[in-house]
Amino acid sequence: MxxxxxxxxxxxxxxxxxxxxxxxxxxxxxxxxxxxxxxxxxxxxxxxxxxxxxxxxxxxxxxxxxxxxxxxxxxxxxKRRLAEPAQREITDENHWFTLLAFLRHLEDPAAQAAVLRRRLAFLEEPASFFYDGDRPLRAEELDDPFRRGVLTIARATSRAELAWLRETLASLDGPGR
Amino acid sequence: MxxxxxxxxxxxxxxxxxxxxxxxxxxxxxxxxxxxxxxxxxxxxxxxxxxxxxxxxxxxxxxxxxxxxxxxxxxxxxKRRLAEPAQREITDENHWFTLLAFLRHLEDPAAQAAVLRRRLAFLEEPASFFYDGDRPLRAEELDDPFRRGVLTIARATSRAELAWLRETLASLDGPGR
DNA sequence: GAACAATACCTCGGTGACGATGTATTACGT
DNA sequence: ACGTAATACATCGTCACCGAGGTATTGTTC
Missing domain, CATH: 1.10.10.10 (Winged helix-like DNA-binding domain superfamily/Winged helix DNA-binding domain)
Structure with a gap:
């Protein structure tokens, strides 16, 4: 990083x-x-x-x-590190933000889009922080206000990022063809 | 962590x-x-x-x-680690989420609120990822769509977290007096 | 003119994290 | 009967990271 x-x-x-x-x-x-x-x-x-x-x-x-x-x-x-980031660079927000800060240097829109798609795939996986057995728990199911906070914040982040990803992917894919 | x-x-x-x-x-x-x-x-x-x-x-x-x-x-x-976290535990989201996951064990609402207030103070500081000299740049000022993404996502997170923090602090402070 | 802060770089010891590898047992598919 | 996966724990070498400390110069404050 x-x-x-x-x-x-x-x-x-x-x-x-x-x-x-x-x-x-x-x-x-x-x-x-x-x-x-x-x-x-x-x-x-x-x-x-x-x-x-x-x-x-x-x-x-x-x-x-x-x-x-x-x-x-x-x-x-x-460019190699930008185009083929380790999985950690995709999943950890600190690493991911650093990568995004320099992704413009990759120039090729298709390569940029490919990286964004890896992040998209990660965010679309159903994953939580807290489980009941194998079932991910939703914020509403938690009594603990602090754990509920974690889920609430993570959900807001995820939503904003998904919207941005889809929009940016559309504009990377769109004008090119 | x-x-x-x-x-x-x-x-x-x-x-x-x-x-x-x-x-x-x-x-x-x-x-x-x-x-x-x-x-x-x-x-x-x-x-x-x-x-x-x-x-x-x-x-x-x-x-x-x-x-x-x-x-x-x-x-x-x-309890000591929960009540007196290092600054890194407050600023780094990964660490912070881990701390939140166990903050309920601190039992004393005043001590819990004090920790949340440290995070609140951190989030209220004007800080960006990108600067023009000393002036923090806003998402709208950036041409780079990827850097704009960083700011957009960070802002959404920050908003959601500030709302949650204020609400949770109110309920921690409120019923006690 | 004496501190002190800022600029500008560096080393050293300690330690936490990781990948690779090892050991042993049980369960399951084929 | 044989391989693979899951359970359950552990060590080893390597390396990035950190805090503490060191060196030297210039500019600012008292």
Missing amino acids: LELAILGFLYGAPLHGYVLRRHIAALTGHVRPVAESTLYPAIKRLEKAGLLVRATEPGAVAAPRHVLSLTEEGGREL | LELAILGFLYGAPLHGYVLRRHIAALTGHVRPVAESTLYPAIKRLEKAGLLVRATEPGAVAAPRHVLSLTEEGGREL
């Missing part, structure tokens, strides 16, 4: 680590902050894997900056 | 590992599956910390079961 965000932000726009950090903090930081000691090693990993290169530049106000840019391999890897 | 789920499920209801695993899978598994190799070490950690004890029982159909039950210390620790 972090690596995807790094690749996504660097795609077509070289940045140095500190700015990248603030970008990532803005994107996911309010929900799930990323520590510096996680970001810098992640950059190193990607560099070692040949997905990005760094160019040292005198710092504008302080220490020298390392301006990071994607290699061609890095660009390909970003 | 996993440890909270274990403590929560065991509170007042001894279970063996395999059933616990299925409970956890039902609760969060569709979004974020938990590997066996994560669960069993987590049980050991909690046991080592004196929060739970195990009693071996002949297996009903297969290998012997380890029936797990909370110690008194375990019950106190559950």
Whole structure:
């Protein structure tokens, strides 16, 4: 998820680590902050894997900056990760939002639509958080107001997302043919 | 998050590992599956910390079961974690839902309300995923349909949750006085 | 002019999570 | 009789992540 965000932000726009950090903090930081000691090693990993290169530049106000840019391999890897996300990236909202933030880089509308369809399939599966045996429980059946909250919120999210998915899929499929 | 789920499920209801695993899978598994190799070490950690004890029982159909039950210390620790969650438990929806699933065990309505108020404060902060400098962008300002989706979905979730929070807080505060 | 905050990068130790793999038993289909 | 699935538990190596701490420079506040 972090690596995807790094690749996504660097795609077509070289940045140095500190700015990248603030970008990532803005994107996911309010929900799930990323520590510096996680970001810098992640950059190193990607560099070692040949997905990005760094160019040292005198710092504008302080220490020298390392301006990071994607290699061609890095660009390909970003697109591969966007086009063929692991199931976790589809099901976990944090991961999914990160993926959506950069899905435009995938350019090909058919490939974008294919990813949205995987999310659609996931949301259409009947799944709950609470069960009576195998039967998923509905919010109305719960006494516990907190568990009822979970279902109420999840249902609202699901509805909004299904509507958006169907609309967006229609416009991705439509104009193309 | 996993440890909270274990403590929560065991509170007042001894279970063996395999059933616990299925409970956890039902609760969060569709979004974020938990590997066996994560669960069993987590049980050991909690046991080592004196929060739970195990009693071996002949297996009903297969290998012997380890029936797990909370110690008194375990019950106190559950309540402590519910009453004083780390900020991550408040902001990350996955963690938050897990917390909500067991918040009823906190019994004291004032303590429950205090936790809900922390979430309320978090949701009321103006925060976005995308910025123009420091200014949070609204869905309508984005060209990118995928980023617009993120904001649309997040807004729907936020609305539903705010409504539920206010309603639930009112009923927690109300009858008590 | 002395702190302090912000910029800018880095390392280290600890730990929680995961995939792969192992062990043993019972039940079921073929 | 044989393979597969489900039950039930466990270990091992690897790795991402985190908090704490470190280094150095510039700009701002008292």
